[in-house]
Amino acid sequence: MSEMFTHDILILGSGIAGLRAALEISMKSDGKVDVGIISKLQLMRSHSVAAEGGTAAVMRPEEGDSFDLHAWDTIKGSDFLSDQDVVYRFVKRMPDEIRRLDRWGIPWSRKPDGRIDQRAFGGHGYPRAVFAADKTGFFEMQTLYDTLLQYDNVTRYDEWFVTSLIIEDGVFKGVTAIDIPTGEFHIFKAKAIIIASGGIGRVSGFTTYSYTVTGDGVAMAYRAGIPLKDMEFVQFHPTGLIPTGILITEACRGEGGYLRNSKGERFMERYAPSRMELAPRDIISRSIITEINEGRGFPGPNDLDYVSLDLTHLGEGMINERLGFIRELTMKFVGIDPVNEVIPIRPVLHYLMGGIDTNIDGKASGVEGVWTAGEAGCESLHGANRLGTNSTAECLVYGGITGNEALKYIDGKELRDFSKDAVQKEKDRLFKDMLKRDGKESVYELRAAVRDIIDKHMSVYRTGEKMEEGLKRIREVKERYKNITVRDKSKAYNTDLVFALELGFMIDVAEVLIEGGLRRKESRGGHARLDYTKRDDEHWLKHTIAKYTPDGPEFEYSDVTITTWKPIERKY
Numbered sequence: 001m002s003e004m005f006t007h008d009i010l011i012l013g014s015g016i017a018g019l020r021a022a023l024e025i026s027m028k029s030d031g032k033v034d035v036g037i038i039s040k041l042q043l044m045r046s047h048s049v050a051a052e053g054g055t056a057a058v059m060r061p062e063e064g065d066s067f068d069l070h071a072w073d074t075i076k077g078s079d080f081l082s083d084q085d086v087v088y089r090f091v092k093r094m095p096d097e098i099r100r101l102d103r104w105g106i107p108w109s110r111k112p113d114g115r116i117d118q119r120a121f122g123g124h125g126y127p128r129a130v131f132a133a134d135k136t137g138f139f140e141m142q143t144l145y146d147t148l149l150q151y152d153n154v155t156r157y158d159e160w161f162v163t164s165l166i167i168e169d170g171v172f173k174g175v176t177a178i179d180i181p182t183g184e185f186h187i188f189k190a191k192a193i194i195i196a197s198g199g200i201g202r203v204s205g206f207t208t209y210s211y212t213v214t215g216d217g218v219a220m221a222y223r224a225g226i227p228l229k230d231m232e233f234v235q236f237h238p239t240g241l242i243p244t245g246i247l248i249t250e251a252c253r254g255e256g257g258y259l260r261n262s263k264g265e266r267f268m269e270r271y272a273p274s275r276m277e278l279a280p281r282d283i284i285s286r287s288i289i290t291e292i293n294e295g296r297g298f299p300g301p302n303d304l305d306y307v308s309l310d311l312t313h314l315g316e317g318m319i320n321e322r323l324g325f326i327r328e329l330t331m332k333f334v335g336i337d338p339v340n341e342v343i344p345i346r347p348v349l350h351y352l353m354g355g356i357d358t359n360i361d362g363k364a365s366g367v368e369g370v371w372t373a374g375e376a377g378c379e380s381l382h383g384a385n386r387l388g389t390n391s392t393a394e395c396l397v398y399g400g401i402t403g404n405e406a407l408k409y410i411d412g413k414e415l416r417d418f419s420k421d422a423v424q425k426e427k428d429r430l431f432k433d434m435l436k437r438d439g440k441e442s443v444y445e446l447r448a449a450v451r452d453i454i455d456k457h458m459s460v461y462r463t464g465e466k467m468e469e470g471l472k473r474i475r476e477v478k479e480r481y482k483n484i485t486v487r488d489k490s491k492a493y494n495t496d497l498v499f500a501l502e503l504g505f506m507i508d509v510a511e512v513l514i515e516g517g518l519r520r521k522e523s524r525g526g527h528a529r530l531d532y533t534k535r536d537d538e539h540w541l542k543h544t545i546a547k548y549t550p551d552g553p554e555f556e557y558s559d560v561t562i563t564t565w566k567p568i569e570r571k572y
């Protein structure tokens with residue numbers, strides 16, 4: 001039987017962004033505002049626990065770091081597509097987030113004199129990554145969760161799958177969800193929502209992301225009429241472990257690791273002589289692919305040719321203390337001990353710079369009552385390429401900002417009724433249509449097809465021809481999706497149905513990604529085209545905005561906010 005649950009504010013997702021937002025609301029309202037956190041996973045299994053290398057913040061102004069420098073690094077790293085007012089707001093708020101986590105008890109790695117330690121990261125002109133060994137995300141999640149336990153205004157819905165947002169007349173009213181263990185369909189009413197549902201990594205077959213990161217929140221917002229922004233900008237992290245794609249953190253290079261080709265050369269000398277292995281990720285990823293394409297890589301399995309990451313000169317003591325998790329990973333997964341062997345790596349799909357279009361407060365465009373924080377949202381902090389460690393940082397800052405904004409918004413507001421039709425339609429879609437579909441297409445073959453399309457047509461180097469073909473293929477998959485079978489017709493833990501719903505979200509997201517890329521006729525940050533090799537500020541210094549229509553996305557463009565730094569050529 002369907003039930004109706006009500007809360008003042010709903011948070012969709014329990015990663016760093018969602019938990020930080022829940023804490024902001026709880027702290028600011030003295031535990032009075034009623035919050036519901038819905039997560040399709042057990043709360044602590046959100047992908048955020050996998051974050052390894054660190055979280056960026058200016059902690060040592062007296063020793064040479066500054067807000068201007070962090071802002072400049074972020075803006076230059078973004079290939080000048082970040083909104084600069086957003087960047088300044090972000091860098092100024094970050095140090096307090098680090099100190100707050102410290103007070104809440106996080107075990108930050110420390111210097112011998114007791115101060116919080118910081119390490120170097122790519123594209124940052126100062127070593128500003130605060131870290132907890134190489135398990136930063138895990139400790140951040142633990143600390144946020146522990147602190148949240150002090151409040152009893154928060155209700156958890158673990159293993160509940162949100163299927164749609166209910167937005168009527170431009171106002172948020174609630175969501176529909178399936179309680180995965182029982183398979184029952186339920187409705188949530190709330191005055192506001194913070195979407196903190198994470199990225200889209202699993203649209204690719206070679207990705208650092210866990211299997212659950214399928215773009216659900218991004219696609220639900222899009223379907224509900226909220227535009228998506230800059231979706232063509234997807235980040236390739238330079239060092240994915242062969243053959244699985246497991247992340248080998250950039251901290252390995254921050255701590256002094258080298259990249260070498262098959263001739264043993266530190267090839268970054270050719271591409272970014274001043275920053276070498278600590279150039280931004282887009283540049284290193286392109287350099288690795290160029291080395292491989294020019295015959296200086298190693299042949300790998302499944303076309304995954306690679307180069308190597310060399311930590312052997314760092315010494316066992318340092319690797320154990322600061323990169324112990326990486327040693328464990330490579331030993332367990334590929335039988336390689338980085339103390340005396342090199343690690344096989346290649347660029348791997350890692351991060352979505354784009355996402356749900358929001359303003360500087362994380363408020364979603366064009367609707368009332370919706371905010372978004374973390375990887376799902378795009379307030380235009382990372383532009384065309386994110387710097388490492390700016391993402392967990394963004395989750396903390398925007399979890400805080402959106403928690404506070406949603407709290408202000410609900411003051412004096414009532415829960416709103418919505419039309420029974422909207423709910424009935426969703427229920428029919430799930431249980432009369434999806435579950436009853438008896439077509440010949442397999443959900444798993446189509447999921448594999450999406451991955452193949454993104455990997456072949458939207459990889460590190462793109463061309464118009466490849467993207468054109470990719471778009472054609474994804475549209476075919478979209479048609480075939482209408483003809484799938486959900487073989488498991490039962491209710492309890494019907495993961496077959498969940499996978500089918502996730503596939504629908506992935507297809508929508510992939511279409512926007514490919515078409516956005518095809519339309520953007522330039523190379524900028526993570527979007528590198530072999531047929532338009534130059535950045536073109538005259539025509540393309542703008543954000544891509546994609547709006548849902550039943551026949552596919554419609555595109556518009558919006559201005560980039562430039563307050564301080566004029567675009568210049570990006571060299572390292």
Ligand SMILES: Cc1cc2nc3c(=O)[nH]c(=O)nc-3n(C[C@H](O)[C@H](O)[C@H](O)COP(=O)(O)OP(=O)(O)OC[C@H]3O[C@@H](n4cnc5c(N)ncnc54)[C@H](O)[C@@H]3O)c2cc1C
Binds near residue numbers: 040050198247389392
């Ligand atoms: C291996 C790895 C290492 C990384 N290392 C770093 C690092 O060192 N530093 C850094 O800054 N960044 C790092 N990143 C990036 C960073 O970790 C992520 O961008 C960030 O943690 C995303 O957090 P989030 O809160 O937005 O979402 P997530 O942590 O991904 O959480 C998403 C939540 O949404 C829920 N959800 C999604 N869909 C639904 C649905 N349909 N119904 C209900 N719930 C749903 C999920 O259950 C989950 O709770 C790393 C990423 C990876 C993959």
